[in-house]
Structures are given as structure tokens and as C-alpha cells.
Amino acid sequence: MNLASGKAELDSCPYVSEEARAQLAEASAPPIRPVTIGKGVRKATAGGETVMYRHEKTFYNPTLIAGMITSDTTVGDVEAKLAAWNAFQYERVGLNLRPELVALKDVNGDREAFAQLAKVIAEKSEFNLILMSADAQVIKAAVESAGFKRPLIYAATEDNVDNFGQIALDSELPLAVKADSIDGLIALTDKLTAMGVKDLVLDTGTRNLKQSLQDQVAIRRASLKDSNRSLGFPTITFPCEMTSNGDMETLVAAMFVAKYGGIVVLSDFTTESLFPLMLERLNIFTDPQRPMTVNEGIFEIGTPDEN
Template identity: 30%
Template sequence: MAKVSAMDIYKLLPKTNCKKCGEPSCMAFATKLQNKEIDIDKCPILNTPKFEENRKKLIEMISPPVKEVWFGNDKKKCVMGGDEVMYRFELAFFNPTPIGIDIADTLPDEEIKNRAKYIEDFTFERTGEKLKLDFIAIRNASNDAEKLKNAIKIVQENTEMPIAICSLNPNNIKEALDVVKSKPLIYAATEDNLDEMIKVLKEAKKNGKNFALVLSSNNVKTLKQMAAKCLANGIEDLVFDPHTYPENIADTIDNFVMIRRSAIERGDKYLGFPILGLPINAYYYVKNKENLIESFIPDKEKAAGIYEATIANVLMNRYADALIMHGTEIWELMPVLTLRQAIYTDPRKPQAVEPGLYPIGNPDENSPVIMTTNFSLTYYTVVGDFEKDNVTCWLLVLDTGGRAVDVSVAGGQYCGENAKKLIEETKIEEKVNHRILILPALAASTRGDIEDKTGWTCVVGTRDSSQVGEFLRKNWERILNEWKEKNNLNNKQ
């Protein structure tokens, strides 16, 4: 399908350049709308009767081929889908894959409560961003409606997490919908229970209930037929579960890719819905299998966690818009959340931090001055390494447009002119009584240029920021004294 251009959008805008949307012109608004950086409602003129038709056409035009479907509550929403391209470099992927953890309703109340709270509190920080889990999948393992309702109540009383209700029993879903307070994800309608599920959900809709429904089948044609039937019955927020086979992940990926390709490249509306992956199947596959890989990883729990994380990452790479997992160990979730962060950063925007001067520890006038770049991964790695190793220094962060050290050296941003500007802007010369600048080893070739332009003495440090602490402990006092002697400063103090 041809991608909508900014010009296509512009043609339907009022073209008054009135700036009421906060943009300097209608063309600027069109560009932002194309890039999903502004909401169509920001243009008040489009809301007038004269432009009603244009607004409708625009909404149709900018609606992504993969429908955006959400569940959750006002405080926390899990948004799935919304993608327009097969490959991230063509535009960007939107709506980071929500990751849910299961809780079986057969667990004792206290365990349900503790596991729910653990899932809600789980967090770790990477490159300045807090990475968290997104929802709780309550599994009706008991097949008992009362137990399911009890688990939902406990989770709702103790957390604000969005909920997925997992039961193939339409009657249990019906009862669960009576107690759930937010918009849940319902897992799942199958070929067998579809008619009954539609009946239950139509009734729930009449009573004002809102939900998103997962359709589950390993056959793409069947999923398509099920989607058509749901749409005909007014159930429009759909998600596909094309089955996750841990013993045959190639078939699983084939299904995922087939669905996404049909939606994006062929514009198949009945397949234009988000896809749910179930790495939890991989966990139980290993856990329940005899002699699987025990000679390699004797601890079955760990082996199950490793396989689950692997499958989660494979599926996320191939269009999974939501995942349900079982493992909660940090070593299992960290690679999954890290990959998600990497996939869903916008490739069109450099990941950068504010350039400037950052004191690390409590630096004084004798502390070293170290210069790095404002690529956020570099910055947070450097700061993390320095804090871990109790490094005290003044960290100068150069504006390289979000490029890493070696890339900005090659591209000419890590240079004398920019270093001079940074030194002047940060007034670092007022904070230290020396003029020594430590450069990363990867920037060694810029030493002459920086010395010429700034008048500072450059010292080439280490290749890796984790070695800086050791480097300073061994060398900094000597470097500082030699510099002061050379500049006759020791006697003047």
C-alpha cells in the first residue's frame, strides 16, 4: 500500500495557515500528522461543518493498516498495534509491545496479592528510562468463575495494573466482566466458543462494558473469518493469537509475518489487528518436558526462563504487539525490556541528552575534566560506570547531535571548535584550577585540534568508561602535578 504523503494530507486541510494548531503553517501540521506527532483534533477548523467531509477522509487516510487497540484504565493504558510499515527504518514502530505476566486464580490469595504487587513494582532503569511491565494476565486455571472473580478483585484492590482475563469459558468471562473495573483484554475466542463468546460480549456491550477481544487460531484464514464475524456483530477491538508453538517457532513466525504482511502490504482490513505472542507457552514447554536440555542447564526453572525470554525476543522482532509471560526474574525480563526499548526508539531521532557540564560526585577545582558525547547510550553508560567506581570529575557532554564518540569523530562533531564552544558556555574554567581535558581513547585523533582551538592540554584516557576509575587512581595526581609544574602553578598556591 502506498504510504500517505504530507502533501496528500495537506490537500485536505483548510490551508489558511491560521496557526491555531500551534504550528506555523498547514504544511507543518500535515508533516506532523503524517509522522504521528500531532492529533488531528488540534486543528479546530477541521471540526467545523464546512470541513466535516475532509476530516472524515483524513481520519481514514491516516488510520494505520494495523488498528490501534487498547485496554486498561485511565491511569495505565496498554496500547497495541498502530503500525504502518513492515520495517522500522521505513518510518518507526509505534506503541511499544505491552508485556503482561500471568497469575493463576488457583494461587492462595496472599500469593496473588504479592505477585501482583511485584509485577506492578518491577522496574529497572536503562539510558535514563524506567523500564516496566505493563499488565497482569489472570489465568482461569481453576475453570471456576468464583475463583476467577476473586483473583480479579485482589489484583484490582492492590494494583492499578491493566488486566487480561484468560478463560476459554464464555460463562466465566461473563461473570468476570461484572467485577472488572477497567477495560480488559479478553483471552480468548476460539473457533469452538466464538458464537457463545459473541453472544456474551454483545450483551456485555449493551450493559456498557468495554473490552478488547483476542481471537485464537493457528490458521490465518480462520482468524480472518472470525474477525469478519466479530466485526459484523459490532465487536471491533480485536487482537490475534495465531498460537505460539515453542516446539516449532518457525511456523509461529510464519503466521505472525503472514498476518502483518497481509495488513500492511495488501491492505487486508480483516487482518489489520495487533498480534499477541505467548512466550509463556515456551516456559511451560521446558518446565514440563523430561530430559530436554538438562545436561546443558540442569536447573529446569532457569532453562524455562531462558527459553521463554528467547521466544519473547524472537516474537517481538517479528511483530508481536503484546506478550504474556510467566517468569519474573530480572535476568529473564531485562533482555526482553531492553530489546523492546531498542526496537521502539524512533530511528529518525537521535537519542540525545542535554549537552553541558555534569558534576559527578562532588568535584572541586582539582578534579579531572572528562569530555564525552551527548549520545544517550554513551552518556548513561559513562555515568553508570563512573558512579559504580566512585569516580569524581567534571563531565563535559559535547553536542554531537546524539552521535557516539567514534561516529562523531568520523563525522567531525567531536572537534576543537565544538569543544571550545562547550568550554566557554559551561564556564568550566571558573570551576577548576587546571586546563587538562581527558578524552576517550576513541577520540585520540582529535587531540591536536582540540588543544589548538581551546588552549587546554588533552590527555588520552581509556577506550572504555569502565576503566576510567582505575586510570584516574593511577595517573590523575601525577598528570595534575606535572601540568601545574609546567605551568608554574604549584608555587603560586
């Protein structure tokens, strides 16, 4: 009973057999699987949610925010952009708010250039990686150079699911799945989980604002209310591909932060868009039963003197 209600940990019982442990772990897992991207102190987790609405209990893992870099960018420009992006950190109620991800998108099929940039991002920044390409060989080259950072591979489709699934399985990396519909996603996730790939992220493929919102709600409802394990994974959304207007992109991203996006990918990071998104995310993913507080004390502000 305590295990089912989340009041006890399975590891606290030393008498459970390995077979029973696996079955109980599967049965007691969150309806939306938590998927970790990255390693070390900057690793980030999407998913793991258990309720439709924040006031029912709480949301656990804040929406991850990514900025896009294309593979035709020079190494020097990438390094400069990473340095600028790393400065986007904001202090709020004692917390450090910052974006977590860089999405590296293959635009020319040059596997060497793609792998080189992936290595630069992995080694010279604290950002975690999303590797985006439809070419399995390009992804494989990038995994060889930056796999130590545990990037998210994007994306397995109906055409390449076997190759991408094998890469994710061999490298033990999370894998995004893209289809033209929710039914298409179910077929792909069932196939990948049967292969042994467990850490999946869902993309319904649509870049229409209304349809994308409907898909986010439908996936969350199916996984929580209908216990549909085939859809029990976090989602990835692309406001950067839904509009060419920066202000509208920020508004679309804000919608996905509020409505179930596990990862939101932006075309760029700018203070005027990132700071409001960080604050929105902070407020939505704060436990409503535990108000935000700061440490009590007397703090020096400025340079006070005897006057």
C-alpha cells in the same frame, strides 16, 4: 492529501459531516488498528504500526509484556507476586522501563475465584489485565469485578465467538481472537467486526516456534502490503506455552519483540529475563531518525565533597 500522509488531523476541520468523518477516519486509519488495554496513566496500546521494517519510518507502540498468574493461586500469593513484580522497574536514558500486563488464566472453571483474583489485580496493582478463559460465564464474572480497568478478554474461538463477542460489545472491551490458522482468524474477525466489535487482538493458535514466526510475518505483511483489514490487528504470543525452559522462553520472547508480537506473555517475571527484554524493546521501538538523548546538565553522583 495531508490527512492521507498523516500530516493533518481530521478533527482540525470543523466542516466535515459525521458521515464523511466516519468514512475518512476509516480510510486514514493505520493498517494495523491500535488497541488500548487499561485506563488512566498506565494504559497501554498495541498495534498502530505502518511499516514492515523500522528503518522505513519507525515503530510506534512497543510490544507489551505480560506475566502469567493462574486462577488457583491464593489471594495472598497473588498480592505478594504483584508486589514483587511492581519492583521490576529500570531507569534507562531517562526512561522508566517496566512490564505492563498480568495475564490471569482460568484453570479450574471457578468463576468466583477468578473474579476475586481479577479484582485484586485490578485494584491493588498498576498492571493492566488479560482475562483468559474459554468459559463465557467465567469471563462475564471477571468483567463485572474488574471491567473498570478495561482488560483484554481472551479468547473468542469458533465455538464461543457469539458469546464472547457479545460480552466484548456490551462492556466495550478489547477481545482476543484465537483460531488454528490465519484463514480461521479472518473468518472470526470478519464476524466480530460485523457485530460491531472493533478492538481485536489475534492469536494464530500455534505454539510451534517456526510456524508462529511465519504467522507473525504473514499477518504483518498481509495487513501492510495487501491492505487486508481482516488481519489489521495486533497479535498476542505465548512464549510461556512454547517451552518449559526459562532461558529458552526469554529467547522466544525476544524473537517476538523483534518480529511483530503486539503482546508477549511470559510464565513469570525475573530480572535476568525481563531487563534484557526491556532493553531490546527500547532499542527497537526508538525512532531511528531521532537518536536517544538525555537532558544536558551537571548532575550530582554519590556524595562529593571538597576533596
